[in-house]
Amino acid sequence: MEHTEFNNDLIQFLNASPTPWHAVKTMKARLDADGFQPLDEREDWVLEPGKGYYAIRNGSSIVAFRTGTKDVVTSGIRMVGAHTDSPCLKVKPNPELRRKGFFQLGVEVYGGVLQNPWFDRDLSLAGRVTVLDDAGKVQDTLINFRKPVAIIPSLAIHLDREANSNRTVNAQTDLPPVVMQVPETDTTAFSDLLREQIASECGLKIRKVLGYELSFYDAQGASFVGLREDFLASARLDNLLSCFIGLQSLLQTSGDEAALLVCNDHEEVGSMSAEGAQGPFLATVLERWCGAGKGRAIAHSMMISADNAHGVHPNFMDKHDENHGPILNQGPVIKVNHNQRYATNSRSAALYRHISDELGLPHQTFVVRSDMGCGSTIGPLTAGNLGVTTLDIGVPQFAMHSIRELVGAADGFTLYQVLKEFMQRAEVF
The missing domain is CATH 3.40.630.10 (Zn peptidases)
Known part of the structure; x- marks a missing residue:
């Protein structure tokens, strides 16, 4: 090689x-x-x-x-x-957050995450889901949305004049990614979105989502960097x-x-x-x-x-x-x-x-x-x-x-x- x-x-x-x-x-x-x-x-x-x-x-x-x-x-x-x-951001068990028509997911910080770089990145979602299938059997399946499905937007500097000198990140309030916009009457559960993804990606019909361990990740793939490609970024x-x-x-x-x-x-x-x-x-x-x-x-x-x-x-x-x-x-x-x-x-x-x-x-x-x-x-x-x-x-x-x-x-x-x-x-x- x-x-x-x-x-x-x-x-x-x-x-x-x-x-x-x-x-x-x-x-x-x-x-x-x-x-x-x-x-x-x-x-x-x-x-x-x-x-x-x-x-x-x-x-x-x-x-x-x-x-x-x-x-x-x-x-x-x-x-x-x-x-x-x-280190990454993992989805909480009851993650649904609805604010002003924005559908967000609560996340837990896993490991010693350098948090600031997670803002303004195209995020996808992947991990393991445990389900009850149509035959009544409990089984695991892996999913990977692959495309960007979320983002954590930065607060504009006009609204935070100290951002470049004294900005801190509150993991509870600042990090929930924005996933989509929904009507005020929306009752979508995160498990509903997972059922759709499992059916589309795995062709698996399920009765119920029983649990999951899912992480957000940077949707940008690994690549060479530098005028002479001296580096690899990922x-x-x-x-x-x-x-x-x-x-x-x-x-x-x-x-x-x-x-x-x-x-x-x-x-x-x-x-x-x-x-x-x-x-x-x-x-x-x-x-x-x-x-x-x-x-x-x-x-x-x-x-x-x-x-x-x-x-x-x-x-x-x-x-x-x-x-x-x-x-x-x-x-x-x-x-x-x-x-x-x-x-x-x-x-x-x-x-x-x-x-x-x-x-x-x-x-x-x-x-x-x-x-x-x-x-x-x-x-x-x-x-x-x-x-x-x-x-x-x-x-x-x-x-x-x-x-x-x-x-x-x-x-x-x-x-x-x-x-x-x-x-x-x-x-x-």
């Missing part, structure tokens, strides 16, 4: 994945096409050497792995982790970019070594869920794969937690440590925090540097300023739960947690090349 092919495929993946459920569905289709076999957690598993498998939990988290041709207990597993969720680069890189790495490995990709939901809200990194999903898969030898297998293994890093912004260079300001398009970033906000240690960092140097590829290091707080990833959670040596790494980006983020066009492909080599490396430690 070449650089241009990689990025064009990435753009398709991003556009097809407006929610964690859609991202997992997209990954599942690619795994199926490559011969990976689905595993049902409710059933017995019979795993064969040299095969590919995957398990899905809640439709929004996935663990995919190759069993390899060697004894997993003594050879270990080369693991890569990422997360499927991104929603959800944090962290679907890492999911894509990890998936492509797993698909392109030789299959001789045991290799695994885990993409968890709910990282942006702390990872404490049945399918989050603080939950038992990955550990359960490993127990069923490795059996009583799980502890020995983990001692031979390593995890690379891939989650984007803060690139040094040319307008805000003082926000970085002067010796640790990653530059876009100059390589993936090894993330270091001695207070264990990142799980990197000298050993795991050394292995990444060694592989990267062998391939002649660039790498950088990030340490947060000593007078600023540090974010975190699934890396420390997975390391703590499993006891596995872990590295935190990521592609440098701008505008993290904005509705539209930016990365260098070269860095994703660089990380892919290193992770692919890592996943098929005969010896980790």
Whole structure:
């Protein structure tokens, strides 16, 4: 796979994945096409050497792995982790708001959303809906309106003269998107709109909408940016970019070594869920794969937690440590925090540097300023739960947690090349 092919495929993946459920569905289709076999957690598993498998939990988290041709207990597993969720605006259970003939939907802020960029964007809506179908069966279906269906208009500067110097956003009152205009006598329920969309998109006749998890998203698709197309802009680069890189790495490995990709939901809200990194999903898969030898297998293994890093912004260079300001398009970033906000240690960092140097590829290091707080990833959670040596790494980006983020066009492909080599490396430690 070449650089241009990689990025064009990435753009398709991003556009097809407006929610964690859609991202997992997209990954599942690619795994199926490559011969990976689905595993049902409710059933017995019979795993064969040299095969590919995957398990899905809640439709929004996935663990995919190759069993390899060697004894997993003594050879270990080369693991890569990422997360499927991104900060966004989620529709509330009783969302209908009617004001002066405008039909709006109440929203709840999910994760650490950078709120101001959500104004004046063309918004669409997607997610999972649980319904009672015509046969009386409860089932889930995914929907994606695809076209712009809503907008959050800014208040004109004439009505807010302090907007450019002192504007704050009230998530309760300022963020409900405008969906349409309706007569004063209108009694349309949001569930009615969902029934129409389900019938149109899925051809499914239903008796009742029983529940949903729906998110607004930027209807503008991913694209290259810059006079020389140096950058790639999209929603959800944090962290679907890492999911894509990890998936492509797993698909392109030789299959001789045991290799695994885990993409968890709910990282942006702390990872404490049945399918989050603080939950038992990955550990359960490993127990069923490795059996009583799980502890020995983990001692031979390593995890690379891939989650984007803060690139040094040319307008805000003082926000970085002067010796640790990653530059876009100059390589993936090894993330270091001695207070264990990142799980990197000298050993795991050394292995990444060694592989990267062998391939002649660039790498950088990030340490947060000593007078600023540090974010975190699934890396420390997975390391703590499993006891596995872990590295935190990521592609440098701008505008993290904005509705539209930016990365260098070269860095994703660089990380892919290193992770692919890592996943098929005969010896980790």
